[in-house]
Amino acid sequence: MPKMLVVQNMDHGAYIALSRRADLALLYWLERADMQGRMGEAIPHQLRCLEQYRQHSEAYGLWHQPFSTDELDRLIAHESPRAQRYLKSLVVESMQRGTCVSAKNAIVKLSHHKDEHAHLTVLCGPSGIGKSRYVARHCQNMSVVSLDAIREELWGDRACQDNPELVVATAQQKLKQYLREKHNVVWDATNLRQDYRKPLYAMARDQHALITLVIFLAPETAIYSGNANRTHAVPKAVVAAQIAKYQFPRISDVHHVIAVDGEGHILFESNGNIVTLEPIVTLRPNCML
Numbered sequence: 219m220p221k222m223l224v225v226q227n228m229d230h231g232a233y234i235a236l237s238r239r240a241d242l243a244l245l246y247w248l249e250r251a252d253m254q255g256r257m258g259e260a261i262p263h264q265l266r267c268l269e270q271y272r273q274h275s276e277a278y279g280l281w282h283q284p285f286s287t288d289e290l291d292r293l294i295a296h297e298s299p300r301a302q303r304y305l306k307s308l309v310v311e312s313m314q315r316g317t318c319v320s321a322k323n324a325i326v327k328l329s330h331h332k333d334e335h336a337h338l339t340v341l342c343g344p345s346g347i348g349k350s351r352y353v354a355r356h357c358q359n360m361s362v363v364s365l366d367a368i369r370e371e372l373w374g375d376r377a378c379q380d381n382p383e384l385v386v387a388t389a390q391q392k393l394k395q396y397l398r399e400k401h402n403v404v405w406d407a408t409n410l411r412q413d414y415r416k417p418l419y420a421m422a423r424d425q426h427a428l429i430t431l432v433i434f435l436a437p438e439t440a441i442y443s444g445n446a447n448r449t450h451a452v453p454k455a456v457v458a459a460q461i462a463k464y465q466f467p468r469i470s471d472v473h474h475v476i477a478v479d480g481e482g483h484i485l486f487e488s489n490g491n492i493v494t495l496e497p498i499v500t501l502r503p504n505c506m507l
Contacts, residue, residue, distance in 0.1 A: 346445025
């Protein structure tokens with residue numbers, strides 16, 4: 219990423235987005251160490267790109283720190299807590315996408331939906347990791363779109379995999395209706411791949427909704443055990459396939475992130491700022507990280 223930002227001449231917003239995912243200075247030193255440990259004609263050019271990356275990061279005020287929202291917080295301090303959360307989330311997103319270059323302009327553009335808006339919560343984790351338990355504990359007053367529930371409605375069997383396109387289309391139709399009606403809604407599915415999550419984010423943005431991603435973290439042994447103890451357990455081979463294809467989400471894709479352990483306890487929450495997983499939980503690399 220550091221070299222790509224320079225080579226592709228990416229703007230301030232791309233640096234903001236990356237600063238929400240990692241410490242830009244630590245990325246620089248990691249990449250520099252890697253490059254200096256190599257040999258080849260391209261190495262001097264790549265090191266020059268790294269130096270440009272460092273210069274841009276420092277100029278944007280992002281060296282060793284994520285994008286600062288201090289100015290934004292001052293500009294929206296008079297708003298209600300609900301409006302503040304909405305504006306802060308969408309202004310940061312707007313700036314990282316490059317659709318607005320200043321917080322003040324972004325606030326003007328996004329204020330129309332600050333008081334009345336939907337909120338989409340997307341769950342992300344394999345079967346047996348505790349998603350249903352989290353919904354029961356934390357989402358009592360929210361509308362729920364569950365792919366398992368739709369399979370049961372259509373085929374009388376939650377585990378039936380017939381016509382998955384119809385199941386997803388039915389679920390998306392329900393989601394669009396909830397978003398239009400400004401509901402707080404949970405999309406209850408594994409959502410393990412980026413291409414599964416992106417359409418959900420797009421539908422939410424079309425309706426000017428907030429997006430929260432709930433990431434479930436647990437060791438493989440706990441996942442298999444949790445699945446085996448479910449009322450509607452899926453075959454072990456299915457869980458193994460889910461873990462194998464899992465693509466860890468990009469923090470900068472959403473407004474708000476919650477990490478949850480296998481028991482349903484919230485490990486941390488973030489609202490537009492950098493997220494660090496390592497101090498909180500250690501997992502086998504091929505499992506979740």
